[in-house]
Amino acid sequence: MNKKTRLGRGLDALLTNNENLQSLQEVLQNIDIELIAPNPNQPRKKFNKEELLTLTESIKIHGLLQPIIVTPTKYPSTDKKYILIAGERRLRASKQAGVKKIQAIIRDSTENKNFELAIIENVQRENLNPIEEALAFKKLGEKYHLTQEEISKQIGKSRPVIANSIRLLDLPESIQQLIESNVISAGHARLILSIQNNEQQIEVAQIIQKKKLSVRDLEKFLLIFNKENKIDKNTVVDPDINALESEFIKIFGTSVKININKKNIGNIRINFHSIDEFEGILEKMKSSNGGKL
Structure with missing residues (x-):
């Protein structure tokens, strides 16, 4: 493939690689499913069990409608002769369906191109959650030295979309987990990023x-929240105070803010969002003071 050719044309264009249909058919083979190793650079980390079961039942009835893509391994002495490039969900479902041989397109490919193909397939099928997608874009930049503009052209998404996606990784780990679990959306997350603390x-x-x-x-x-939480210009930002806040957060299990101004006058705010959470905070205070407040 010409180095100037961009992957944004889509997965189908990549698979054909400017070859005609006849040559594509020549690399389409049925191979032993046990000879295929998973893609170590697979950007997708979580697979929906119900969707996988549905695909498994479909394969049992109708067979595999779209071949997977593999590349010959560089280490033929192992028990695996191929590495999966695209189609891990289809591979897993086929194994669950008891398939012994699977239809696959075998093609030579570099590690870089393997990862790009895996990302493109998952992005086009909307298989990745926002955090998996952000990690994949970040890896393309850091490991394969692509700019956001280059990633944009290869993936087929605008540069601002790529940039906003990667910014999700600036959020605390606990919030990233909520995004991965679909508790909060990427839209929520982008608004949360407007908060500096x-x-x-x-x-x-x-x-x-x-x-x-x-x-x-x-x-x-947030219009109300940001006004209520506007930082006082006289507030002193002290790393020791930040450390104390972190300790309180571990104790109470909720956000805690310590504000001290230059005159050493301030307050401590412990946030709660329900009566149950408030009572839990009181109990923790009592237990640390011999059962008394």
Whole structure:
């Protein structure tokens, strides 16, 4: 393939690689399913069990309608002769269906191209959750030295979309987990990124989860929240204070903010979002003080 050719044309264009249909058919083979190793660079980490079961039943009845893509392994001495490039869900479902041989397109490919193909297939099929997609885009940039503009052209998405996707990785780990679990959406997450303080980000994520706020509801909520949490210019930012906040967060399981100004006057705010959570905080205070407040 010419180096200037971009992958944004889609997976089908990549598979044909400017070859005619006859040559494509020549590399389409039925191969032993046990000879295929999973793609170590697979960007998709989670597979929906129900969807996988549905595909398994479909394969049992109708067979595999679209071949997977593999490349010969560089280490033929192992028990695996091929590495999967695209089609891991189809491969898993075929194994569950008891398939012994699977239809596959065998093609030579570099590790870089393997990863690009895996990303493109998953992005086009909307298989990746927002965090998996962000990690994949980040890896294309860091490991394969592609700019966001180059990733944009290869994946077929605009550069701002790529940039906003990667920014999700700036969020605290707990919020990323909520995104992966589909508790909050990428739309929610982008609004949370407008909050500079990590503890406040976590607080807002908890509110979204408990109050089941829509993205539109969150926009309205943040207008009030940002005004109420505007940082006082006289507030001193102290790393020791940040460390104390982190300790309190571990104790109470909710966001805690310590504000101290230059005159050493301030306050501690412990946030809760329900009566049950408030009572839990009181119990923790009592237990640390011999059962008394």
